[in-house]
Amino acid sequence: MKDASSTPALLGGAKAVQCDAKDVRDAFTWPIITQEDEAAVLDVLRRGAMSGLDVTYAFEKEFAAWQGRRYALAHSTGTAALEAAMFACGVGRGDEIICPSVTYWASCLQVFCLGGTVVFAEVQPHSLCIDPADIEKRITPRTKAIMVVHYLGHPADMDPIMAIARKHKIKVIEDVSHAQGGLYKGRKVGTFGDVAAMSLMSGKSLAIGEAGILVTDDRGMFERAVAWGHYERFATPESVESPELKPLAGLPLGGHKYRIHQLSSAVGRVQLKHYDARAQEIRKAMNYFWDLLEGVPGIRAHRTDPKDPSTTMGGWYSAHGLYAPEELGGLSVTRFAEAVRAEGCSCTPGANKPLHLHALFNTADIYGDHRPTRIAFSDRDIRQPEGSLPVSEKIMSRTYSVPWFKKFYPEVIEMYAGAFRKVAENYKALLPGDPGDGPTLGGWHFFAHR
DSSP states (O other): OOOTTSSEEEEHHHHHOOOHHHHHHHHOOOOOOHHHHHHHHHHHHTOOOOSSSSSHHHHHHHHHHHHOOOEEEEEEHHHHHHHHHHHHTOOOOTTTTEEESSSOOOGGGGGGGGTTTEEOOOOTTOOBOOHHHGGGOOTTTTTTEEEEEOGGGGOOOOHHHHHHHHHTOOEEEEEEETTTTTTTTTTTTSSSSSSEEEEEESSSSSSSSOOOOEEEEEEHHHHHHHHHHHHSSSSSSSGGGOOOTTGGGTTTTTSOOOOOOOHHHHHHHHHHHHHHHHHHHHHHHHHHHHHHHHOOOEEEOOOOOOOOTSSSOTTTTEEEEEOOOGTTTTHHHHHHHHHHHHHHOOOOOOOOOOGGGGGGTOOOOOSSSSGGGGGOOOSSOOOTTSSHHHHHHGGGGHHHEEOOOOSSSSSHHHHHHHHHHHHHHHHHSTTTTOOOOOOHHHHHOOOOOO
């Protein structure tokens, strides 16, 4: 009879994760809020300066210096910052942006508000980032920008992407919402493209509240972003240098109010001071977790080479692993994740569902144009049916979430890694009763073109 310690907990064995609740809580608590953060927020509250700009200006200056770009513009959300980045690139009616299908919707959906549309590209199965080899074939005379997402903290392969963009004279936007502070070949992600934008909401690696920020070295793009949704900073012709924008000063071009509130700016200034050290500890903890699982059949680390400090995962937002079911007798990732959860460890199958299969990008007429919004102003049908992006469509069955450690507590990390090892090494016992992944895991229900 198998020892209870090696029997999967799903089948009656003892759980792999059994530790003091306080240790677990400390290992995962994020963001780390101290009296310094509280004092900064209280100062804003007591001055009644929640909707002011003085703290925001200071935060923007410090963030720009930290990021290594000339300009930073804080926004109410990362979604707003990404929309402003699109507008800064000149995206308008009938224009196209290229974006990976496997990402959060805020990387691209705002393009509809500008009258533009999105063409989806494949992702690399190892990095889960946009595949440079798939970008060029999707470029047309209408392509205005490439949206590069540093997905789940992994830096995209920027050198070939930038070469393609410069060859075709199109802009590059970096979505750094998952990867603040990450490096690609010695440079911070967010410093390669023409403009970068990111979320800084409370769940992210650099978490300051409900907020976002845009960064660029281009004065003209910065001013367009200001004019789009920051009317109080676009109040007079003297507030901008652009001859195109001067006559329009006084009102927001997008009709938006995208100002950040200063409680988040205050927290941001404090969090930024400590972020690099805290992110370093996250990387140490996460790399230790994956080192413990090196060589375990069926599971792979979604990470950069830990021996190469010039390319890193930043704060390792929304940590995931890669799954190889063929090494575990075809055990579905759904069953695998279920068994890991039974061991006392959070684990969900999949990552973001591929966007190109959702009805919103295929049949929805959002603005009453009497044709799907995706192609409302297009010169051809650019919709991408099931089977058009095979790598993206398999990602849900080949990824799973893993614990996102914020502190280097070896004993805690070892127990959680033990849960994954235990399940993988005892996969044969889990094969009976495996329900498979099912249609809902692989992607959105596809609505046929019409």
